Amino acid sequence: MLTRYYQPQEFENKWIEEWEKEKVYSSKKLSFAKASKGKQYILSMFPYPSGAGLHVGHIRNYTGTDVVARYFRMKGHSVLHPMGWDAFGLPAENAAVKAKKNPMDMVPEHIATFKKQMKSLGFSYDWDTEFSTADPNYYKWTQWLFIQFYKMGLLYKKNTPINYCSICKTGLAEEEVLADGTHERCGNKIEKRDLPQWAFRITMYADRLLADLHGLDWPKGILEMQRNWIGKKEGINIKYQISNIKYQIECFTTRPDTNFGATFIVIAPEHEFVKKIKTAEVKKYVEEATLKSEQERLNKGKKKTGVFTGYYAINNLNGKEMPIWISDFVLSGFGTGAVVGVPGHDMRDFEFAKEFEIDIIRVVVGKDGDKSKITKKEQVQEEEGAMINSEFLNGLDIHVATKKIMNYFEEKGWGKRVTSYHLRDWIFSRQRYWGEPIPMVNCEKCGWQPIPESELPLKLPYIKSYEPTETGESPLSMIPKFINTKCPKCEGKAKRETDTMPNWAGSCWYFLRFADSKNDKQPWSNETMKQFLPVDWYLGGAEHAVLHLLYSRFWVKALYDLKLLNFNEPFLKLRNQGMVLAEDHRKMSKSFGNVINPDIVIKEFGADALRIYEMFMAPFNAEISWSTKSLQGSYRFIKRVWDLYQIFVGDEFIRPVHENKQLVVKLQKTIKKVTSDIPKVKFNTSIASMMEFLNEWETSYNTKHVTLNISDAKKFLQILAPFAPFMTEEIWHNVFGEKTSIHLSSWPIVSGEIFEEEITLPIQVNGKLRSTIKLSNVNLTETAVVNRLLKEEKIKKYLTGKPKKIIYVPGKIINFII
């Protein structure tokens, strides 16, 4: 055999084909082939296959899961590591409209590109489990699940305002509306239109979605965002009688303890009571408020507007009359749409009272102990304190007082404890073409009926005009052949639902389907569920913190209730990968001309260099800017590994190998480090430690001709294999003559204790580092170390008198206090 130069282009494609032929990464093969240490389901968030092809950001995510998957496979676990396509939804449809190509034709082309690129990176997916959400064999089961959810009462139809653009004459998704309330494409201001929509009762699961966050190994920030999104609030609805007329206004509050300080009531412009008031002033205010977009209301800033209704409500506690105002800072959609104003202890109420000269009463004394009658601005939002000016509550801690007065209100029948949530029911209809048809039929006699399961899949027809329609209805509503059908119940004339599902539908359960993606009798079998589910490792971008992760959790809980699953959380461990920015620290974008094309990188440096670079550049979850210079550094590392392994080729191969203890100890330490870093997603330090080892190995070979023996040299190759699968496989076969894949070999184990030959002990005097000393034994006694140090010139000069105190931590440090 001759020494070879590192030419990744020579062998990468060969291994792609070989791995596929031998089904090296098949989840089935592995589960039977090895005595399993238990399953590991390792998943990257699947991509929407855009026309732009794979982004270097995708590659960062997929390499992360690939390293973890390869690691666990070598450790003897039964690994499921699949990939699929989030093909339905708006991005694909918009791209199709722009390209004037039917998405049904366009999407498969994009998928083919993505798949080819992924293969060129050597990701160890089990391609036998691959599917697209737009594949009828998959969405058949999405529709089937919809029907099960409908039957269990989780779905209902209601009129809901949707975003509508009057220039483009189309309904829009939230994603298409910019922060300033305009349409992202034409800049027109969007309106709201009332249309009947399917909605999920996700709010029924609010408590469970909140409580079960507790057991998840997820980033703290994501858990917090989910908690805030669910937004559970415990409070009380209090009824206030209005003077002179027979009407009660109900207000939601979480702070009934401050009710002795209530001086007014504010209701939302949309509140039912507003209709009773006929004055021109009120009419004008309400009209203006409802015309304003939500955005405009907010843009007005903190300055409060409002109008007095002329009515008063009575505070049950002290009989005081409180003026009733209308103001748009009160939202009709939250609580009861009416607020009791306690200006002494709520900032908005405070500002409102200042604006309209309403009394401010102080009922809580905070930390500062200031008992003056008028609340200062900085005292408004006290979170701890004691009650004053509140009769029977006086002196109580505010939390105690809250409980006491809630009981009191309930006893008197003036109020009722309630829990309120920020979470809303989930609008599930889209008036768009490119989605799963909703499998429902509307019969004049029988109402909404699910179609018989035998008719699934209800296929999305291939149509010419798939663009959004002028009326804001789904393009499917223009296809009589699709619409007109028979009622499944009475066989009379009926019409199909023409709305489609949002792209969340496919992504809500795709991770379940991977376990059994070819099953055409059921979405998954019990055996495959037990074998692989739920997902153990889920890696993806933090932008999915709420929507996708919340919706998926909701579906899994509903499926658990349907007894289709034996677990109720989909993703046990979640980790985020940071974004990859361009070299100029901006987002990669065609218009900036700063996009990195992975195909070109692979052609020049090989896939292994790209993989190593993306794992080494920064901690996995940190945002980072691309650097071609750094990429070259990773390429250099791989090349040096390659070159060093050439010593086992040819003449050199026969020469006796000199191993030494120091190098072996370093190897053992490196194996330990990599073994513990990979499951912590600390890929960058794994690679750094391997670089350190290579430096030492190279130096000892060049200076002393000391190298590893073959068995140890193979170990280093094995721990590098998850990061650089191609070149390690090539060396494994062509240098060491192995016949089976390195990726199915067993992960090296460090047996026994690592023997430390020598340690360096830092020596401090008064906490300042003055010197270091080499010791042959870690566990020397303090006296032995001190005696040894007294012989050192450097140290002696500091230790003239007797030290006051000596701190000695064996193997770590010695510190003299003098």
Add this chain to the structure above:
RNA sequence: GCCGUGGUGGUGGAAUGGCAUACACGCAGGACUUAAAAUCCUGUGACCGAAUAGGUCGUGAGCGUUCGACUCGCUCCCGCGGCACCA
């Protein structure tokens, strides 16, 4: 404003109470070369110093706990991400 997250050399970063700056990039000098690229070797936190003698400072700022703090506590400042008149 609230919630989250981060702040360390020229750059990306390492170190979770014990030698701050591992590893990599860049830069400088050298070797090889007609030359360049590639590769290899040496150096590289700042300041004082002839010094590869010694010392001082140094992890956003300040204070504290400790024999010892990038790491723990308190008070600020700044960057990034998300939410926002949620009662």
